[in-house]
Amino acid sequence: MTRQLPNVLFRWGVLSVLLVIIGCPIAFFIWGSFWTTAPGLGGTATLRGYQELFSPQVYSTLGNTVAVAVSGTAIALVLGVGGVVVTTKTDIVGRRLIAPAFLVQYFLPSYILALSWQFYAGPKGPVNQVLLALPMFDAPPVDIFSVWGIALVSGSHYAGIVYLLTKGAIESVPASLEEAAEISGAGLLMTLRKITLPLASPSLLIATVIVFTRLLQSFGTPLILGIRGGVFVLATQMYLALRGYPYDFTFAAALGMILLLIAVFGVAAQRRLSGAREKYETIAGQGNVTTAEYDLGRYGHVLSAVFLALIVFLYLLPVVTLVASSFQQTFLGFDLEHVEWTLENYLHFFVGSSAETFRLALKNTLLLSGVGGVVGMVLAALVSYIVIKTESVVGDVLDFLTFVPIVIPGLVLSTAYLWFFLNFNVFGLYGTIWLVMIAFTAKFIVYGVRASNSSFRSIGQELEDAANIAGAGLFGTFKRVFIPLLKPGLVSGYLLLFIDYMKSLSIPLLLGAGNAEVIQVLMWRRIANGNAEQSAAIATIIVALILVVYVGTYLLTDVAVTDI
Known part of the structure; x- marks a missing residue:
């Protein structure tokens, strides 16, 4: 004892x-969600905060939140799973650059990525400036301050976590099964659809739940891009309720309870899926190799060009634009003739x-x-x-x-x-x-x-x-x-x-x-x-x-x- x-x-x-x-x-x-004031400061019990959740403003905010989460999750899954397939199942040129790009993008703060996209795809950014040079556009065609702009930035950011969560499962699919499908005449896409992705489905579901839950509660990207465009999600509306005057703690707490319930659902779903995942085990002989590689022939060059372009345009150029903007007196994109370069922003x-x-x-x-x-x-x-x-x-x-x-x-x-x-x-x-x-x-x-x-x-x-x-x-x-x-x-x-x-x-x-x-x-x-x-x-x-x-x-x- x-x-x-x-x-x-x-x-x-x-x-x-x-x-x-x-x-x-x-x-x-x-x-606090059931109290008229901050707990401990007097007040009485109330349901006012929950009653205000049924207002048109909250419905609009909830719609924006769901749209960002659904669209962003889809983008993250396409990029993340596509990156895993390209780096583990093909022999395309430049595949070693894809994984570091995903990981670096994920480790960078989301609010900094949002700021970089504000410069990169804003009205004066290089994306809109290049498109405006085309005869069919007379106004900036890309609105990064919209729901879809927030979804693009958030989804590309969370592609890194999808890559990390699904890489092991996709790699562990026995090469013998994929090779058998190839011998039977199935191409890469059919093999993925019929064999690889179904066997990796537990990890894919876990990644989907995690990304969807995080996007429903995302704050940094909607704060920087959304407020300027008049697009509010649950987290930013909650922040404004706490920062406005007078402070509306009750309403903010009721909004937060929605996010809290989403979080509880995410925990339950992830634990259930994780438990289901442990029930799956692939039986492989000693001769099994880790993974199969597909020779894509002439299509490999096309796929390589597409993924490298995505890495450059989605991950590299926004950060380059951010760094370049920090050396400009007033941001003018890459209009080198009129840009005034300076160190004043740092010296300040x-x-x-x-x-x-x-x-x-x-x-x-x-x-x-x-x-x-x-x-x-x-x-x-x-x-x-x-x-x-x-x-x-x-x-x-x-x-x-x-x-x-x-x-x-x-x-x-x-x-x-x-x-x-x-x-x-x-x-x-x-x-x-x-x-x-x-x-x-x-x-x-x-x-x-x-x-x-x-x-x-x-x-x-x-x-x-x-x-x-x-x-x-x-x-x-x-x-x-x-x-x-x-x-x-x-x-x-x-x-x-x-x-x-x-x-x-x-x-x-x-x-x-x-x-x-x-x-x-x-x-x-x-x-x-x-x-x-x-x-x-x-x-x-x-x-x-x-x-x-x-x-x-x-x-x-x-x-x-x-x-x-």
């Missing part, structure tokens, strides 16, 4: 921490009037991403140990608690934190950078847990037993046994947390203010004030920071995000 007591206290202590940073704020949020933040504000925001961002990533991984490793190495109900509860926040919109989670800490300002956290760090940890801890889980499963129980026999306690075993063997999982999980902490906009937009402002919020304020060129400079700095940290960590540890 003397040896078991610390383990019991350890498990319940970790559970208590997660209940405070995840469970309590969500409970306050649900309560490094030595100009906004230098002090920028330095504080940059310091907060690096503190959140650097220190917060470490804190998140430490807590994630402790949770992972309980989930994998102990057989207890606490482990099941922790596994569920860490998974739920990732599918809860950041705007909902940050609003829950706002209300909870307004009423219980524990340790004076409200209005500080530490509250933002706690919210980030709650939101993204699942990545650290999943990264640690695979490493913990690979460590045999006999090593832990040997450490206990030698007199090492729980933390001694962690220090001398687990941490050295967990290095790949810990480092790759840390990279994911660092990138996501720097990518997130919705959480610091509500919780960060004054001395707690971060660089991504500073960028949004420049966009809101109509200074797109300065916001492009900040976006370029954020992209550079993410790439430097990722490449630097990889060079020092030889561990990449894909090692999870």
Whole structure:
């Protein structure tokens, strides 16, 4: 009992921490949707927020949300699955460039990609300028600030996660089946339709549910592209209800409950599909090769040209346009004759009037991403140990608690934190950078847990037993046994947390203010004030920071995000 007591206290202590940073704020949020004011400030119970959901404005917003989600999911699936097929089943030229393009696009913040498309396909962007040179157009034909523009940007962004989730399943389809179909006269498309995609359907369904759920709750891209075009989705309408005056917490919470229910549906559907996926197993002999390659002949050059063009026009040129715009006094696209190139947009933040504000925001961002990533991984490793190495109900509860926040919109989670800490300002956290760090940890801890889980499963129980026999306690075993063997999982999980902490906009937009402002919020304020060129400079700095940290960590540890 003397040896078991610390383990019991350890498990319940970790559970208590997660209940405070995840469970309590969500409970306050649900309560607030039925209250006339923010919880704790008086008021009475009400259904007003839910009654307002039946207004024509909300119907229009819900229609936009569904349209973006359906269209964006379709685009993500076509690009992602197409990329997997091209890179694993064909021998086209340039296929090695496709996977890095998908992954880099996914790791970049969605709001930065939206800003890049604003320059790239806006009225003065190169897309419309090229099309206007054709005689059939007398006005900019591409409206990137529409529902379909938001769907295109969002769908191409999430093609990366479709690629990651479906690549293993499509590669694992036995080559013997595909070769038999080819011998029988079936072409690539028929083989995909009759054999490959049906066998990979569990992974395809999981990818569809994840992308669709995320697009229903997307915030950054609709905020930057949608508001300018008068297109609102549930997340942006909720944000405006919280930022308008007077604040309408009740209506915002009712809108958030729609997103919360969608998140719960996403969790249930994903877990059900994941369970179904585990029931499928392909039986293959020793002579089975990993995958079949199709010789497309002359069509291979056409397919190669199409995919390389997609990579250039959908992924490369928008970012190039963003960087170019950051060096322009006023954005004029690539009209080189009239463009005024300048460093003023950067100097404004490094030595100009906004230098002090920028330095504080940059310091907060690096503190959140650097220190917060470490804190998140430490807590994630402790949770992972309980989930994998102990057989207890606490482990099941922790596994569920860490998974739920990732599918809860950041705007909902940050609003829950706002209300909870307004009423219980524990340790004076409200209005500080530490509250933002706690919210980030709650939101993204699942990545650290999943990264640690695979490493913990690979460590045999006999090593832990040997450490206990030698007199090492729980933390001694962690220090001398687990941490050295967990290095790949810990480092790759840390990279994911660092990138996501720097990518997130919705959480610091509500919780960060004054001395707690971060660089991504500073960028949004420049966009809101109509200074797109300065916001492009900040976006370029954020992209550079993410790439430097990722490449630097990889060079020092030889561990990449894909090692999870």
